[in-house]
Amino acid sequence: AQKITQTQPGMFVQEKEAVTLDCTYDTSDQSYGLFWYKQPSSGEMIFLIYQGSYDEQNATEGRYSLNFQKARKSANLVISASQLGDSAMYFCAMREGTGGFKTIFGAGTRLFVKA
Amino acid sequence: NAGVTQTPKFRILKIGQSMTLQCTQDMNHNYMYWYRQDPGMGLKLIYYSVGAGITDKGEVPNGYNVSRSTTEDFPLRLELAAPSQTSVYFCASREGQVYEQYFGPGTRLTVT
Numbered sequence: 734a735q736k737i738t739q740t741q742p743g744m745f746v747q748e749k750e751a752v753t754l755d756c757t758y759d760t761s762d763q764s765y766g767l768f769w770y771k772q773p774s775s776g777e778m779i780f781l782i783y784q785g786s787y788d789e790q791n792a793t794e795g796r797y798s799l800n801f802q803k804a805r806k807s808a809n810l811v812i813s814a815s816q817l818g819d820s821a822m823y824f825c826a827m828r829e830g831t832g833g834f835k836t837i838f839g840a841g842t843r844l845f846v847k848a
Numbered sequence: 849n850a851g852v853t854q855t856p857k858f859r860i861l862k863i864g865q866s867m868t869l870q871c872t873q874d875m876n877h878n879y880m881y882w883y884r885q886d887p888g889m890g891l892k893l894i895y896y897s898v899g900a901g902i903t904d905k906g907e908v909p910n911g912y913n914v915s916r917s918t919t920e921d922f923p924l925r926l927e928l929a930a931p932s933q934t935s936v937y938f939c940a941s942r943e944g945q946v947y948e949q950y951f952g953p954g955t956r957l958t959v960t
Contacts, residue, residue, distance in 0.1 A: 737890075766947050778891075778938060778951035785947075824890050828947050834879070834898060835906060836949065838890035 735760045737825050737839035745845045746815045753800070754810040754842045756825030762786075765827055767808040768836070769799065772822040781823075784808060812844075820846045850874050852952035854939050860958045861929040869924040869955050871939030879942045880922040881949065882906075882914065884935040891938060897922055929959045 736759040746752035758767065769781040784792040784799045792799040800809040812819055825839040855870045873880065878899045883891040883906075893906030897916040911933060913925040922941075926933060936956050940949040 768948070776936065776954055778940075780948045780950075783947060826891075834896060834904070835893055836881075837893070837907070838883075840888075840890045 735762075735827065735829060735837055737827050737837055739825055739839035739842050741842045742840075743843045743845065745847060746812075746819075747847050748817060749814055751811060751813045752815055752844065754812070754823050754825075754844065756808045756810065756839060758806050758808060758825075758827050760806075760827065760829070762829060765829065767799065767801070768826040768828070769797070769808075769810045770824045770826060770838075771819075772824065772841070774821070778824075782810070815846045817846050817848060820844060852939055852941055852950050854937075854952035854955050856955060857953070858956045860960065861926075863929060863931065863959060865929050866925070866927050867929070867957075869926070869937055869939075869957075871922045871924065871952060872920050873922075873939075873941040873950070874920065875941060875943075875950065876919060877941035877950075878919065878944050879949075880916065881940040881942075882912070882922070882924045883938045883940065884908065884933075885938060885954075886935050894924065894937075926957075931959050933957065934959045 738757045765786045767784045771779045782794045784801045796813045798811045822841045824841045829835045852873045881896045882894040895914040897903045936954045939952040942949045
């Protein structure tokens, strides 16, 4: 069965420092994709970054990068130069198969950025 | 573009009542999804649709029904509401070739 695991319920980081949020996954599909979403206290879901299983380069979007290690089945999110506005819940998610009809989410990591 | 809109934003239901959560998108996306998010948890897929007239079950479909008569609308029906259905409900949509999902603002439902 497909599964996403986020083992860090909460993380603290000092403003302007980098932080890594962990995500491991389990799937028997050869084609799959991994996402990270941010959920601020206001509740909306904000797409951050996507990595396909066949993408050779790690995905980057501004201050966000996805450290994809296929053999270890991990897809960690790295946020560089943390800002106070980065305080939020972060969810790792995985789409199933080529069609990608279904997406499963991890339980999330709450990030606190300290001034 | 309004994106994905959901109504209502908040609702309190009594046990056994029924209601429909509305979801509309104006991006001409074929794929639409309903998720629920319980307190402190990630999202769980209830139902999804790959186009008008086509729907399928997700992880937690029991107690819900959906229909997709148009590309724009994907309503979620709760029959015989139960306290276990207290949750925040998110609707989302995406294009066929792009995997990123666009989410609505959510509906907070309480069943008492």
